[in-house]
Amino acid sequence: xxxxxxxDLDISISTALQAYMTLENQGLLEARPQSGFYVRSxxxxxxxxxDMTKPPMTAVRPGKAEVMxxxxxxxxxxxxxxxxxxxxxxxxxxxRQLHAMxxxxxxxxxxxxxxxxxxxxxERLRRELSKRSITLxxxxxxxxxxxxxxxxxxxxxxxxxxxxxxxxxxxxxPTYYGILQSAAAMxxxxxELPTEASTGLCLMHLERALKRFPVKAVVVTPNxxxxxxxxxxxANKQKLAELAARFEVPVIEDDIYGDLPHDGERGAAVRAFxxxxxxxxxxxxxxxxSPGYRVGWAVPGPRFFEKIERMKFTETVATxxxxxxxxxxxxxxxxxxxxxxKLRKQLKVQVECATQAVLRAFPEGTxxxxxxxxxxxxxxLPKRVDALALHTACLKKGISIAPGPIFSxxxxxxxxxxxxxxxxxxxxxxxAIKTIGEMAAK
Amino acid sequence: xxxxxxxDLDISISTALQAYMTLENQGLLEARPQSGFYVRSxxxxxxxxxDMTKPPMTAVRPGKAEVMxxxxxxxxxxxxxxxxxxxxxxxxxxxRQLHAMxxxxxxxxxxxxxxxxxxxxxERLRRELSKRSITLxxxxxxxxxxxxxxxxxxxxxxxxxxxxxxxxxxxxxPTYYGILQSAAAMxxxxxELPTEASTGLCLMHLERALKRFPVKAVVVTPNxxxxxxxxxxxANKQKLAELAARFEVPVIEDDIYGDLPHDGERGAAVRAFxxxxxxxxxxxxxxxxSPGYRVGWAVPGPRFFEKIERMKFTETVATxxxxxxxxxxxxxxxxxxxxxxKLRKQLKVQVECATQAVLRAFPEGTxxxxxxxxxxxxxxLPKRVDALALHTACLKKGISIAPGPIFSxxxxxxxxxxxxxxxxxxxxxxxAIKTIGEMAAK
Numbered sequence: 001x002x003x004x005x006x007x008d009l010d011i012s013i014s015t016a017l018q019a020y021m022t023l024e025n026q027g028l029l030e031a032r033p034q035s036g037f038y039v040r041s042x043x044x045x046x047x048x049x050x051d052m053t054k055p056p057m058t059a060v061r062p063g064k065a066e067v068m069x070x071x072x073x074x075x076x077x078x079x080x081x082x083x084x085x086x087x088x089x090x091x092x093x094x095x096r097q098l099h100a101m102x103x104x105x106x107x108x109x110x111x112x113x114x115x116x117x118x119x120x121x122x123e124r125l126r127r128e129l130s131k132r133s134i135t136l137x138x139x140x141x142x143x144x145x146x147x148x149x150x151x152x153x154x155x156x157x158x159x160x161x162x163x164x165x166x167x168x169x170x171x172x173x174p175t176y177y178g179i180l181q182s183a184a185a186m187x188x189x190x191x192e193l194p195t196e197a198s199t200g201l202c203l204m205h206l207e208r209a210l211k212r213f214p215v216k217a218v219v220v221t222p223n224x225x226x227x228x229x230x231x232x233x234x235a236n237k238q239k240l241a242e243l244a245a246r247f248e249v250p251v252i253e254d255d256i257y258g259d260l261p262h263d264g265e266r267g268a269a270v271r272a273f274x275x276x277x278x279x280x281x282x283x284x285x286x287x288x289x290s291p292g293y294r295v296g297w298a299v300p301g302p303r304f305f306e307k308i309e310r311m312k313f314t315e316t317v318a319t320x321x322x323x324x325x326x327x328x329x330x331x332x333x334x335x336x337x338x339x340x341x342k343l344r345k346q347l348k349v350q351v352e353c354a355t356q357a358v359l360r361a362f363p364e365g366t367x368x369x370x371x372x373x374x375x376x377x378x379x380x381l382p383k384r385v386d387a388l389a390l391h392t393a394c395l396k397k398g399i400s401i402a403p404g405p406i407f408s409x410x411x412x413x414x415x416x417x418x419x420x421x422x423x424x425x426x427x428x429x430x431x432a433i434k435t436i437g438e439m440a441a442k
Numbered sequence: 443x444x445x446x447x448x449x450d451l452d453i454s455i456s457t458a459l460q461a462y463m464t465l466e467n468q469g470l471l472e473a474r475p476q477s478g479f480y481v482r483s484x485x486x487x488x489x490x491x492x493d494m495t496k497p498p499m500t501a502v503r504p505g506k507a508e509v510m511x512x513x514x515x516x517x518x519x520x521x522x523x524x525x526x527x528x529x530x531x532x533x534x535x536x537x538r539q540l541h542a543m544x545x546x547x548x549x550x551x552x553x554x555x556x557x558x559x560x561x562x563x564x565e566r567l568r569r570e571l572s573k574r575s576i577t578l579x580x581x582x583x584x585x586x587x588x589x590x591x592x593x594x595x596x597x598x599x600x601x602x603x604x605x606x607x608x609x610x611x612x613x614x615x616p617t618y619y620g621i622l623q624s625a626a627a628m629x630x631x632x633x634e635l636p637t638e639a640s641t642g643l644c645l646m647h648l649e650r651a652l653k654r655f656p657v658k659a660v661v662v663t664p665n666x667x668x669x670x671x672x673x674x675x676x677a678n679k680q681k682l683a684e685l686a687a688r689f690e691v692p693v694i695e696d697d698i699y700g701d702l703p704h705d706g707e708r709g710a711a712v713r714a715f716x717x718x719x720x721x722x723x724x725x726x727x728x729x730x731x732s733p734g735y736r737v738g739w740a741v742p743g744p745r746f747f748e749k750i751e752r753m754k755f756t757e758t759v760a761t762x763x764x765x766x767x768x769x770x771x772x773x774x775x776x777x778x779x780x781x782x783x784k785l786r787k788q789l790k791v792q793v794e795c796a797t798q799a800v801l802r803a804f805p806e807g808t809x810x811x812x813x814x815x816x817x818x819x820x821x822x823l824p825k826r827v828d829a830l831a832l833h834t835a836c837l838k839k840g841i842s843i844a845p846g847p848i849f850s851x852x853x854x855x856x857x858x859x860x861x862x863x864x865x866x867x868x869x870x871x872x873x874a875i876k877t878i879g880e881m882a883a884k
Binding site: 069072073078085087090093095096098099102103106107110111112113114115116117118119149150152153156160164165178181182184185187286290291292293294295306309310311313314315316317318319320321322323 | 511514515520527529532535537538540541544545548549552553554555556557558559560561591592594595598602606607620623624626627629728732733734735736737748751752753755756757758759760761762763764765
């Protein structure tokens with residue numbers, strides 16, 4: 001207890017809190033919500049993360065999209081304990097506030113909300129995004145921004161603007177399955193690259209790949225990769241921008257989790273170090289404000305701006321106007337930063353609780369990532385465990401998980417699962433993790 | 443005057459009205475808003491429509507997308523007299539009512555409105571679409587419907603599901619330029635087919651094309667084609683469905699104007715005659731309820747359903763939830779049919795007024811279509827007129843128009859323009875049409 005410590009040592013409460021926070025930052029203490037500070041479990045300290053990944057250096061066409069549709073569908077089922085899809089429950093989102101802004105903006109500006117949004121996207125929203133863009137390490141004007149239907153449309157536009165069928169696109173291994181589906185839909189070949197659980201994409205291997213293959217685009221999640229939770233160090237981001245310039249290869253940067261570091265400031269974008277304009281920045285508010293509003297954006301840079309803007313018109317004409325206006329108003333005036341501070345703390349605790357539960361309940365030899373942001377855990381189970389079979393078994397118990405193989409084209413990660421830690425920690429979730437562990441042991 | 447007629451002939455007002463409406467249906471009278479019934483101008487009766495089109499029978503890759511972006515952008519400029527983009531002003535849309543439903547649905551169901559919509563789209567909306575689908579000539583279950591970001595996403599999904607790069611897609615000539623842009627983005631070759639100003643796509647030529655070319659999809663707007671305003675007779679729709687089955691070629695049916703006949707009942711969908719499931723139905727509410735909400739839908743049929751559903755997830759993950767809920771509520775409970783009746787009458791009058799103005803003000807030899815629905819006019823000017831130059835000259839006068847060449851891949855229709863008649867008729871619009879006519883004469 002803070003109070004006990006301040007009394008015992010005759011220091012002020014704020015000094016005691018400072019001390020605890022320092023220890024927390026060093027990973028020796030952990031904060032539990034509505035409870036207090038606890039000595040961090042040895043389990044986590046002792047556990048190791050998954051090793052560097054070693055995907056084969058071959059470019060392949062993803063082909064399992066059909067099979068996996070069932071997996072995605074199951075992951076999204078609402079009656080399940082939702083450890084599958086990476087998703088926040090509405091209780092952790094500014095639900096009433098955002099809806100109230102939607103109502104207010106359509107009442108104040110009924111005509112604007114009703115009309116087709118014009119290229120490159122809603123002006124109010126682009127203005128607010130521009131104001132905030134300094135947090136990415138480099139500011140962008142409203143005219144440099146294209147708004148989209150979530151981050152996925154932005155990534156798809158960037159892929160279409162930089163590749164043509166049969167081209168090779170380099171991705172992290174493991175990578176978000178949506179990228180693999182897009183590559184499959186566009187007839188692209190995918191080259192998976194090794195990653196480290198903490199620092200993400202291995203640039204040595206990327207450089208080697210760029211020398212050997214005619215790579216047309218690199219898709220990367222520098223901040224809090226999904227599923228790894230890794231963050232590229234600043235030096236790596238710089239190096240990545242340099243490699244892009246040297247090999248003249250576009251880097252499509254998916255920053256959807258960028259606003260959700262567990263500690264400290266948000267990480268910069270690769271685009272901030274990109275003097276030659278090879279980086280295409282993409283993000284959205286689906287992981288911070290509302291998945292259902294479908295509001296995303298891109299900063300394509302001068303090299304790709306016109307093409308991406310034109311393609312946006314071709315694909316969906318425009319993004320829905322009212323939802324863009326509501327997000328713009330929230331950014332202007334809703335306390336987004338305050339909101340983020342609260343959400344980050346909450347997610348850190350949830351990830352921590354899930355990690356503890358996994359290490360307690362899962363078979364010996366299980367390894368877990370230590371994400372520095374976001375809200376997913378990447379769990380390596382003993383080799384004998386079949387993640388797809390585990391997924392099916394879990395569904396029967398009313399629990400959804402994301403099986404490892406969907407994050408790769410090579411049938412790799414057969415003994416990995418991704419756990420969504422977006423939910424408020426509860427006995428129900430703890431029990432679900434225990435059940436997964438028991439089934440994995442069998 | 444109705445009153446004078448009823449007095450003069452000693453009949454009831456409603457009988458007089460009935461008589462006027464019969465004469466109106468026969469094209470002998472015209473209704474002018476807030477004014478009354480007038481004997482229809484001889485001009486229109488005497489004018490002829492453009493001839494059957496005769497595009498060359500070759501499949502080409504559309505290549506002018508870059509140039510045309512300026513045209514689209516200019517067409518959407520808000521400060522112009524808006525005769526370019528096919529668009530309704532908010533005063534002709536149920537603006538406050540729809541926004542009020544948006545506010546109400548997000549208040550009543552905050553969690554649902556916040557969450558990712560699950561495949562194949564918002565259930566409330568699919569339920570209401572299903573109920574209404576009987577007006578298409580054949581009813582569809584909610585489970586047969588995929589919701590989309592406007593009609594354009596639906597058409598794009600259908601094109602991607604049925605073609606691969608370099609494939610040939612047959613379209614009407616002239617056709618909506620969005621189709622040509624999509625074909626360009628997907629690397630497709632476009633085969634333009636002859637059309638009649640009244641009945642649309644010429645099936646004799648389609649059949650010939652299907653025999654000669656490996657056509658992978660036919661894109662057609664059976665009801666109120668844009669820019670022609672043509673409507674396929676029922677027999678042609680039937681025949682088209684038969685051709686699709688015989689040649690095993692998918693028909694992508696764009697019915698975005700289908701709810702806007704000027705007289706009588708809405709036309710059936712080709713899909714209603716399609717026993718072998720080759721027709722993919724697409725539509726949206728962008729021309730009837732709200733362009734800005736971006737709510738569209740598709741009925742892909744069992745042959746293409748899974749593929750299109752999967753692709754929808756890949757492209758944009760989901761359509762924004764709140765806007766779908768608002769449209770669903772409007773359909774359930776907002777008087778959509780009553781609304782449509784009012785809107786159709788209004789549009790008919792506006793198209794009529796614009797036709798009269800064009801025939802009065804444009805150079806001799808001008809021909810105009812007589813659309814049976816929707817709200818665009820396709821105007822053929824004398825051969826010497828260059829529509830692209832006219833477009834540029836009009837922009838300088840603060841008037842936007844849609845130049846003919848954007849509706850074709852062949853640089854055809856160089857002396858055609860499309861006029862948006864979505865605006866409430868006014869002296870300003872009349873003056874603008876007069877100005878266009880004067881510039882065309884020069």
